[in-house]
Amino acid sequence: MTTIQLPPLPRVAPALTCDPAAISACGADLLAASAQVDDLGTFVAGRARVDDWTGEAATAYHQAIAPTGRRADAMSLALRGVAHRVEEHSAEMQRLLDRRTALEDRQQHLAQQVAHLRAEVATTTEEGAAELQADCDRVAGQVQAYETDLDTWVSDLATEESEMSQAFTRVLGADDVDRIYGGVADPADGPLRDKPGAGASPAEVHAWWAALTAAQRRAVIAAAPGAIGNLDGIPASARHAANTVALGRDLADYAHTEDAGVLTDDERTCYDNALAADEARREIEGRHDPVTGEPIVAQIYIYDPAAFDGDGAVAISAGDLDTADNVAVVVPGFGTDGESAPYQADRAATLYESTRVLDPSATNASLFWIGYDAPDNAPWDEGYDGAGVVTESMAAAGGERLADTIDGLRASREDDPAHLTAIGHSYGSTTTGHGAHDHGLGVDDVVFVGSPGVGGDTDHASDTGVDPDHVWAGSNSRDPIADLGNHGWVHGETVFGAGLGDDPAEDDFGAHRFQAESTTRGGAYSFGDHSKYFDHDTESLANISHIVNGDYDAVQEAEHLHDPFLGPVEDPEYDREPTSPTTSSLTP
Amino acid sequence: MEVVPVSVGEASRAWDEQHLDLDAAATQIADADTSGFTTHVRGAATRFLAQWQRHAEGLGTVSEQRADGLRTTIADYVTSDEATRGDLVALLTYTQEVR
Numbered sequence: 072m073t074t075i076q077l078p079p080l081p082r083v084a085p086a087l088t089c090d091p092a093a094i095s096a097c098g099a100d101l102l103a104a105s106a107q108v109d110d111l112g113t114f115v116a117g118r119a120r121v122d123d124w125t126g127e128a129a130t131a132y133h134q135a136i137a138p139t140g141r142r143a144d145a146m147s148l149a150l151r152g153v154a155h156r157v158e159e160h161s162a163e164m165q166r167l168l169d170r171r172t173a174l175e176d177r178q179q180h181l182a183q184q185v186a187h188l189r190a191e192v193a194t195t196t197e198e199g200a201a202e203l204q205a206d207c208d209r210v211a212g213q214v215q216a217y218e219t220d221l222d223t224w225v226s227d228l229a230t231e232e233s234e235m236s237q238a239f240t241r242v243l244g245a246d247d248v249d250r251i252y253g254g255v256a257d258p259a260d261g262p263l264r265d266k267p268g269a270g271a272s273p274a275e276v277h278a279w280w281a282a283l284t285a286a287q288r289r290a291v292i293a294a295a296p297g298a299i300g301n302l303d304g305i306p307a308s309a310r311h312a313a314n315t316v317a318l319g320r321d322l323a324d325y326a327h328t329e330d331a332g333v334l335t336d337d338e339r340t341c342y343d344n345a346l347a348a349d350e351a352r353r354e355i356e357g358r359h360d361p362v363t364g365e366p367i368v369a370q371i372y373i374y375d376p377a378a379f380d381g382d383g384a385v386a387i388s389a390g391d392l393d394t395a396d397n398v399a400v401v402v403p404g405f406g407t408d409g410e411s412a413p414y415q416a417d418r419a420a421t422l423y424e425s426t427r428v429l430d431p432s433a434t435n436a437s438l439f440w441i442g443y444d445a446p447d448n449a450p451w452d453e454g455y456d457g458a459g460v461v462t463e464s465m466a467a468a469g470g471e472r473l474a475d476t477i478d479g480l481r482a483s484r485e486d487d488p489a490h491l492t493a494i495g496h497s498y499g500s501t502t503t504g505h506g507a508h509d510h511g512l513g514v515d516d517v518v519f520v521g522s523p524g525v526g527g528d529t530d531h532a533s534d535t536g537v538d539p540d541h542v543w544a545g546s547n548s549r550d551p552i553a554d555l556g557n558h559g560w561v562h563g564e565t566v567f568g569a570g571l572g573d574d575p576a577e578d579d580f581g582a583h584r585f586q587a588e589s590t591t592r593g594g595a596y597s598f599g600d601h602s603k604y605f606d607h608d609t610e611s612l613a614n615i616s617h618i619v620n621g622d623y624d625a626v627q628e629a630e631h632l633h634d635p636f637l638g639p640v641e642d643p644e645y646d647r648e649p650t651s652p653t654t655s656s657l658t659p
Numbered sequence: 660m661e662v663v664p665v666s667v668g669e670a671s672r673a674w675d676e677q678h679l680d681l682d683a684a685a686t687q688i689a690d691a692d693t694s695g696f697t698t699h700v701r702g703a704a705t706r707f708l709a710q711w712q713r714h715a716e717g718l719g720t721v722s723e724q725r726a727d728g729l730r731t732t733i734a735d736y737v738t739s740d741e742a743t744r745g746d747l748v749a750l751l752t753y754t755q756e757v758r
Contacts, residue, residue, distance in 0.1 A: 087697070088697065088698075089695055089696060089697045090694065090695035091695065092695065093692050093694055093695025094695035094696060095695075096691075096692055096695070097691045097692050097693060097695060097696075097704070100687050100688065100690070100691040100692075101688065101691060103684075103687060104684040104685075104687045104688050104711075104715065107680050107681060107683065107684035107687075107715075108681070108684060108715065108718065110677075110680065111677055111680075111681060111718060111722070114673065114677055118670070118673055119670060119673065119674065119725075121664070121666045121667055121670050122666075123664050123666055124661075124663065124664050124666060124667055125661060126661030126662075127661070128661060128663075128732055129661070132728070132729070132732075135725075136725060139718070139721050139722075139725070142718070143718060146714060146718070150711065153707065160700075161695075164697075232697055232699040232700050235696075235700050235703070236699070236700050236702075236703040239700075239703040239704055239706070239707040240703055240706075240707070243706065243707060243710050244710070245714065245717075248714075319687075320684075320687075323683045323684065323686065323687040324679070324680055324683045326683070326686075327679065327682055327683035327686055328679055328683070328758075331679065331682075331758070333679070333757075333758035
């Protein structure tokens with residue numbers, strides 16, 4: 072009777088209970104707090120000094136505050152260092168969790184093999200013993216390799232936990248901080264000193280950033296998030312990191328000031344904008360890529376809660392702007408300000424989902440862009456922004472800002488340009504038209520939807536500076552806003568300065584008109600139909616997504632509006648039966 | 660007694676802002692979530708947050724003291740014989756802590 076040497080059962084990997092996302096959030100809080108401490112150091116070296124005050128008291132004051140500045144500088148470096156280590160710990164713990172999952176799979180597979188071999192032993196014959204032993208030896212080798220990998224994983228986990236704990240304890244006391252960081256120069260100082268000045272081109276800014284080391288970049292993001300968060304030419308990932316620090320700091324500041332009962336009206340406005348930006352980011356991060364099932368990446372590309380007299384500026388993408396094959400910039404219109412961010416985030420995420428569904432092979436990013444002072448309210452309600460909606464002044468100013476943003480996106484991806492599409496909705500189409508006509512938009516395609524006019528100087532698609540074959544218009548036949556544009560020879564903007572330019576869906580304009588009817592359209596003009604262009608499973612969203620993906624042959628074109636010399640404007644789409652193409656989920 | 664310019668009052672207000680901001684940072688540190696760490700690390704993380712909350716509060720307290728010190732300087736000056744009427748009007752608003 073031959074004895075068979077069975078392989079041992081593989082050990083089960085120890086449990087690992089942790090939450091990398093929560094660890095990352097802890098690191099983000101510490102980084103935001105470090106920026107606040109850093110501000111104290113900067114304050115002491117600058118605004119705290121009273122240069123027109125002289126005499127003994129002044130001398131004593133300036134001597135007394137200097138140590139506070141040094142202490143703040145050292146403490147901000149210490150706290151920043153721990154915050155960065157916590158971020159690294161989050162990433163490392165995720166890797167360890169992934170490795171554990173892989174080990175668990177291997178363990179279960181090997182355990183099944185061992186059980187199978189044990190059953191074989193009971194039934195094998197003398198003739199089959201040699202072959203069975205060979206199988207047992209092979210599996211034993213695999214178990215041994217697994218056990219080695221498990222030991223390595225256990226050791227790596229212990230090392231990581233130990234190093235993280237040490238990072239927390241080595242700067243626990245004020246003396247430790249002073250000993251390690253006292254008098255140490257901030258690695259952000261040099262880069263900030265060399266930063267291109269105001270008026271530098273995005274390309275110059277990008278060249279400056281590209282020349283920094285990884286450590287210098289991290290330092291700048293932590294020490295001076297406001298210096299790069301909204302700076303065109305900086306890559307989106309770095310802008311996001313900086314704006315995340317700024318947002319975290321602002322939320323903490325405003326919440327504390329509110330609790331203290333001393334929040335001013337202006338600060339209340341900024342706080343509301345900051346809360347809206349945070350909600351918008353969460354809206355995107357809470358959605359899932361329909362192809363991979365992973366949470367959608369959100370990037371805060373612009374964050375300035377005090378911009379435009381408190382209306383606020385914010386732009387957040389669904390998807391990675393630095394790497395996506397296709398990038399869409401959505402320019403909203405009437406009724407938009409910083410507090411609209413969650414609503415616009417829903418649109419950006421919906422467009423992202425649709426573009427992914429219609430071309431799973433391409434990567435995408437959709438950026439909602441509240442980067443200009445849009446007409447955000449009715450003049451009889453809150454102020455005079457609403458009056459701007461009937462003139463082009465706000466669109467003209469916004470168009471310049473949009474062109475800067477597009478230049479920034481291009482400059483940060485010089486070697487890997489995305490297929491870039493600007494989408495203007497409502498008054499945002501007027502802004503987009505001005506950006507294109509007045510400044511030139513470096514985009515591959517431009518899309519106007521629900522447009523009340525694309526600017527008085529743009530009479531034809533070719534006036535946008537974009538190849539007319541890549542100028543698109545979507546206009547729902549029931550949308551009353553889309554009916555406001557000039558038709559035929561009548562030009563409203565010449566009448567008392569009112570009117571916003573030509574209707575891009577009209578035949579004379581020379582753009583492609585795509586189908587944009589809704590199955591839920593009203594029987595007559597309905598303001599609700601002005602807000603359906605980005606809804607899932609609509610003709611409009613499907614066609615916009617095909618354009619964003621560069622899949623032009625898939626676009627369902629519509630007959631143009633026509634304005635006969637005599638009689639009303641004719642819209643061939645009015646009587647067409649709308650369809651409902653699927654954009655929300657992958658079809659089997 | 661030397662003249663105390665209005666900029667001293669502005670500096671006192673700025674120190675008050677620092678005080679508020681650093682107290683906010685202290686709260687942010689204290690409220691940071693440690694639940695994501697493993698049990699082996701959580702203790703060190705919790706001790707760190709508690710200690711650094713005090714560090715940040717300490718910086719806030721120093722800032723408040725600077726603001727108070729400057730206000731005292733202003734108050735001493737406006738009650739002295741050296742202050743002119745123009746100085747008094749400009750500086751009086753800075754003798755009180757606003758926030």
